[in-house]
Amino acid sequence: MLHTPSGGAGSGTAARDSGLMSIGTVLNALREEFPEVTISKIRFLEAEGLIEPQRTPSGYRKFSPGDLERLGHVLRMQRDHYLPLKVIREHLDAMERGEAVPLPLVGRQRTGDDVLEVQEGPTVARVGRSELLAAADIGEAELEEWESYGLLVPLADGTYDAEAVTVASLVAELGRFGIEPRHLRVMKAAADREAGLVEQVVAPLKRHRNPQTRALAEARTKELAALTMKLHAALVKTALGVRLP
Template identity: 85%
Template sequence: MLQTPSGGAGHGTAAADSGLMSIGTVLNVLREEFPEVTISKIRFLESEGLIEPQRTPSGYRKFSAGDVERLGHVLRMQRDHYLPLKVIREHLDAMERGEEVRLPALGRQRDGEAVPEQTDGPTAARIGRAELLAAAGIDERQLAEWEAYGLITALADGVYDAEAVTVAALVAELGRFGIEPRHLRLMKAAADREAGLVDQVVAPLRRHRNPQTRALAEARTKELAGLTMRLHAALVRTALGVRLP
């Protein structure tokens, strides 16, 4: 939980007495939970209208405890749920109106991988088309294009599994950097090959008559999926020569 100090490293006694914080103080507070956050990130979220800090006559930003708490919500929804900023803004506005907000709880981080969380409601296992569009902050044209490239696939009854929300949100975020769906076909092909390898290993267990052995196949599938995702992430980091948080 974010700890918000009563004062900040402000410019002048009035700012400290008012309980407002400088951007540097806010950065230190947020880094307790979000070590990767930067001043540039805070400024970007301000430019996107997610927060509106006060300004001193000389132009310095001054953040209230409410601003810091709101920033925490934004960063948490990005980190844990991969939600685009448009959807995050809508959730925050709903929270301020006192409405109950239900998030597509799909992106809890564990060793660099996204782990689905089980919740009540449609996001626990399946989600309708309209709910997917709303959760990912996309329109019908975008979803149709992504389906054409095989990035998102509906189930037999026309609904989607909950992981489709995570995929859609990530594709949308990559689009902000100019990465188009057609560029992601190689990633999809690689993912299909990795899934095929895992399936090849566990297939004999799945076909076994013993229920306990079939249950072991499910557990083994999850374990192998986690290992392949971690290996994939490590290989990408190595190829790029960077260390990601």
């Protein structure tokens, strides 16, 4: 049973009158548990296929209690387990089909070579080298080649950030279209520049002595990262001159 943020399904006039809520009502309900959430974040999760709110004839979004419940679960899995959105979507879809599914392995504590460590402070999900190879269905030689081009970079202890699983899977998928790792260096360089811009914006917040302000810096970083990725995708689509989903 998914947990709904308190104040959710019954909040606001729209909820009381029809069971449907405006995006503002949903935002207020979510902020009780997720104070950093924004309207842009909700729209981004919709664009990524995590929720599908109804639309009025004039185009306004209307969210059901189920949409609110699903949003709360998505935000909770991001916050507590740092799972990629694709993994979260597949997990929730399986749950809604009535399947008994465990929490995905990426984001859980484990032991041995496939260790996932949780450090003090913000949770940091890490995957072991053998787990990365298995998840992306690649061999050691391929991983070493990708590392040589800077597409994947192990941490100091030899493990990888959990997002490396997504990166490796996408590099492998592009390879099936003839796009080689050396071709992707330009994308890595662009990503590094975008990350540098985000870091520049949030740096004053990170240096603040107030713990709440530093926590805001982490939330702001996530929001800016989501927006830059969305902009990057839109610019690529525009450059190609084609309509893509």
